[in-house]
Amino acid sequence: MSSYSYAQIPADGGRILGDTGDRVVPDAPIVPFIEGDGTGPDIWAATRSVVDAAVRKAYGGVRRIAWMELYAGEKARKLTGDWLPQETLAALAEFRVAIKGPLTTPVGRGIRSLNVALRQALDLYSCIRPVRWIPGVPSPVREPEKVDLVIFRENTEDVYTGIEWGSKTPEAERVRDFLQGSMDASVRRGSGIGIKSISPFGTKRHVAAAILYALSRGRDSVTLVHKGNIMKHTEGAFRDWGYEVAAERFADSTVSEARLLEGEERRGRVIVKDRIADSMFQQVLLRPHEYSVLATPNLNGDYLSDACAAQVGGLGMAPGANVGDSVALFEATHGTAPKYAGMNRVNPGSLILSAAMMLDHLGWEEAARAVGRGVEGAVAARRVTYDLERQMRDATRVSTTGFGETIVEHM
Numbered sequence: 001m002s003s004y005s006y007a008q009i010p011a012d013g014g015r016i017l018g019d020t021g022d023r024v025v026p027d028a029p030i031v032p033f034i035e036g037d038g039t040g041p042d043i044w045a046a047t048r049s050v051v052d053a054a055v056r057k058a059y060g061g062v063r064r065i066a067w068m069e070l071y072a073g074e075k076a077r078k079l080t081g082d083w084l085p086q087e088t089l090a091a092l093a094e095f096r097v098a099i100k101g102p103l104t105t106p107v108g109r110g111i112r113s114l115n116v117a118l119r120q121a122l123d124l125y126s127c128i129r130p131v132r133w134i135p136g137v138p139s140p141v142r143e144p145e146k147v148d149l150v151i152f153r154e155n156t157e158d159v160y161t162g163i164e165w166g167s168k169t170p171e172a173e174r175v176r177d178f179l180q181g182s183m184d185a186s187v188r189r190g191s192g193i194g195i196k197s198i199s200p201f202g203t204k205r206h207v208a209a210a211i212l213y214a215l216s217r218g219r220d221s222v223t224l225v226h227k228g229n230i231m232k233h234t235e236g237a238f239r240d241w242g243y244e245v246a247a248e249r250f251a252d253s254t255v256s257e258a259r260l261l262e263g264e265e266r267r268g269r270v271i272v273k274d275r276i277a278d279s280m281f282q283q284v285l286l287r288p289h290e291y292s293v294l295a296t297p298n299l300n301g302d303y304l305s306d307a308c309a310a311q312v313g314g315l316g317m318a319p320g321a322n323v324g325d326s327v328a329l330f331e332a333t334h335g336t337a338p339k340y341a342g343m344n345r346v347n348p349g350s351l352i353l354s355a356a357m358m359l360d361h362l363g364w365e366e367a368a369r370a371v372g373r374g375v376e377g378a379v380a381a382r383r384v385t386y387d388l389e390r391q392m393r394d395a396t397r398v399s400t401t402g403f404g405e406t407i408v409e410h411m
Contacts, residue, residue, distance in 0.1 A: 002094055004087045006071055006080060007032070013066025016096045016362075019326050021212070023097075025362050027063045032091055036101020037073040038336025043348035044101050046404030050371060051355045053408040058366035068095065072114055073103040084114055089121050092327055099330040099358055101351060104338070115331075116162070119155045124322035124329055125202065126209045127153040129305040130357070136379040137313035138391035146289040147311050150219070152210040153301020155322060157202045160298045164194035198234040198297060204245040209323070210295040211250050214270045219292040224274035225300050238297050239274045246272045284308050309333070316346075316387050319353035321361070330358040344399045347385040349375065352407065370411045377410025378403060
């Protein structure tokens, strides 16, 4: 194993080996964590205690996690002078499975998004966001129990590549002149200009990951979500390449919706279908039970995952992971909420449920189920943090730490 200037490698743990679909996990795996900024330390402390308790309960001391702190965000800047030290990236690549709290990014100025930087530097090309209602969690819709979706959002392409030039800058004007002079494209003077790129390579590996997920977990469909009726050569191509990879790699285990409509029998295969993005927003409100896995380009997936999370209690109860071929990084899906930092008040549910995803990814299903039982039991007992308590009848408000303790009690 490597040595690091700031991070300390636990002497009593072992490395996780293998790629995403073929992990080799020791009984005491080294798992890096990044506390995060703002409320990150609060929710991480609760999450760590829940995970450790779940592993003890499931395996009676035979297995445990050897935690290893890495640094990113404000804590890294104070310690190392960098927002995202190279050694953090190196350690994430070496140890392969990690978890992090929310990281700060000033809007419209300053540092680039650290979350985007992590995804691109480690080639974490799929953001995976399961969305499922936990009975008792307040919801703005009448039938939240019908929502049971997993959204696969492509992470490395689309407008999130950050290739853009500001309004009235010389660079933007040069791009504008090129587009008008050489490409016969009309662009208003003074425009800010960004590039939207979607490739067959990026699309096919992402859609393949979504199909593999559906196959391995008994989910019945994968829906390609796109705006291909307008953006034919990017989002329309995403749709076409998605169908292509299904036919090329999964011909025996998938069937297109079009072929079913023509009369072909399903025979237990995963259905591959597609929907226009704006229609999909209506579908997840009116007919969410007809969809299982959604595979989307970057921007569509960003919108849809938050919109679906709103139906089942909001981002405070929404887990997520960014996964590539070799590295999987699990994370809180909400922001840093700096005004609540250190107050032991906010909901740690997102990070705790992300940790359950991580345990499942390690093959530690019993521990993952223990976390799930604990969260469901805590909500059923109505002992919840303020964001949920204020929307529930006869609920008891507890702290971040108290919610974690209640989850452990109900495992």
